Amino acid sequence: MKFPRLDADFKDTFNMLFTAHMPQVIQTALGLGLFDALKDDSMGTYELSGVLGADTGMTQALLEILREGGYLSKEDGRYALDPVSREFFVSSSPAFQGKVLTAMCNMSNLLGNAQKIMTEGGATHDDRAWANEEMMETMLQGGRGGKIQSAASFIASLPEFSSMRSMCDIAGSFGYFSMGILDRNPDLSAVVYDLPEVAEAAGPYIAKAGYEGRLEARGVDLESGEDFGTGYDLVFVSNYLYEWSRDHRIVDFLKQVRAALNPGGVFVSRHMTLDVKGEDLKSQLIMEFMTRLGGYPTHAISEARLTDALKQAGFCDVTVRQPEDGSYDNTLDIAARVAVS
Template sequence: MNFPELTVDFKDTCNMLFIAHMPQILGTAVDLRLFDALAAEPMGTEHLARELGTDSDMTLSLLEILREGGYLAERAGDYSLNPVAREFFVSSSPAFQGRVLTAMANMSGLLGNAREIMTQGGPAHDDKLWANEEMMETMLQGGRGGKIQSAAAFIASLPEFSSMRRMCDIAGSFGYFSMGILDRHPEMSAVVCDLPEVAEAAGSYIEKAGYEGRLEARGVDLASGGDFGEGYDLVFVSNYLYEWSLDHRLVDFLKRVRSALTPGGVFVSRHMTLDVRGEDLKSQLIMEYMTRLGGYPTHAISEARLTEALTEAGFCDFTVRKPEDGSYDNTLDIAARVAP
């Protein structure tokens, strides 16, 4: 048998293939309520295995993966939570991301069928995929993990923010971004526009969250040119314009937004971009691949495309926050103004 003379090492790739299983491992730990158990007190392997009803040797292996991954600390045989695990994987935490782990695992299922989809085609994209309560809950949970805080901080940093009184959140589900913005401005009210079935479901969320009277949900079919109102000081849109960015619809939409704003009003776009580097670019390219496997054309907009379309629509005086400047999940934030 003739063995090849190797010119490079397979080690890094081999490690990557194992690390790719981390989302499932984290999901298993969440499903077992391992992080919940350790939130109360540090535990040794035997104690924790009894609490979880699991095999102690397998439990030890799982604990060691989580320790090496930076989610647990170990001292004298007792394991405790590190800040990331306490913040995002304990079910009672306001920033719990359990639903997000499940959603990511479901998305990765596309990769298992990638060859078939690429050669034979896959199911058509469902434009109402996000218009159900389960996905709305998932988006809220994901937003509370940093996206809402990031967007609200960017908008609050704009010089016009203190004088704003009325905003419109376009394609905003039940208004979770609006809620984060309203928290920073007690004199502001908001209208969130989304599909009629989403708006109908949003009412109970808004009331439960304590924003009734300040946040109104309005059913609007944006794709068919539905009216989202006028007289706004701020119009905000997040993760909606990807498909429209590929053709004339982006400029057409932005012209409608400009008409809805008061003189001196501000439009804020929050969308993912491929204008990133390193590990962020790897993550975004994988997101783009899974997006296309799922039947949707793109999940990224470049700064050049947005600023070009905004200028054509009559906006001026841009404020840009690039992903590396503190935004979240490879998001490009752009604020554009209507001339006073």
């Protein structure tokens, strides 16, 4: 047998075949209640496996993966939570991300059918898939993990923010971003627009969260030409402009947004972008691939594309925050103003 002479090293790719399973490893730990068990005190392998009702040897292997991954620390044979796992994987934490992890693992199933979808076609994306309680809970968890805080921080940094009184949140689900923004300005009220079935489901969430009277959900079908009113100091969109960005329609939509704003009003867009580097770019490219496999046109808008469309729509004085300047999920934040007459 003649073996080939190798000019490249397969080591990094070989390691990737195993590290790619890290989400499933964390999901297993969550399902066992491992992070919750370590919330109050550190434990050794034998003690922890007893609490979990799991095999000791397998538990020890799982703990070592989590330690090496930066989710646990180990001292004198006892394992303890690291800050990331304490913040995001303990079920009682306000920033718990368990549902987000499960959703992303489910999304990865698209990759198992990628070849078939690419050659035979797949399902058409349905925005109404977001109109259910489970998805709303998942989106809220994801927002609490840093997205809401990041968006609210950017908007609160705008010089106009303290004088704003009325806000419109387009395609804002049940208004979880609006809630974070309202918390920064007690004189601000908001209307969140989404599909009628989403708006109907949003009402109880808004009341339960304590924003009734300051935040209202209204149903609208923008694809059918319905509008979202006028007289706003702030119009906010997050992860919505993608479908509009495919053609000239984005300029038409942004003109509608400008008409809804008061003179001196501000439009803020929060969207993922491929204008990043390194591991951030790798994750964004995989997300983009999965998005297209799922029947959606794109999940990224470049700064150049959006700022050009904003100028064509008549906006001025653009403020940009790059992903590396504050958003953990590779989000590009852009604020654009309506000129004061």
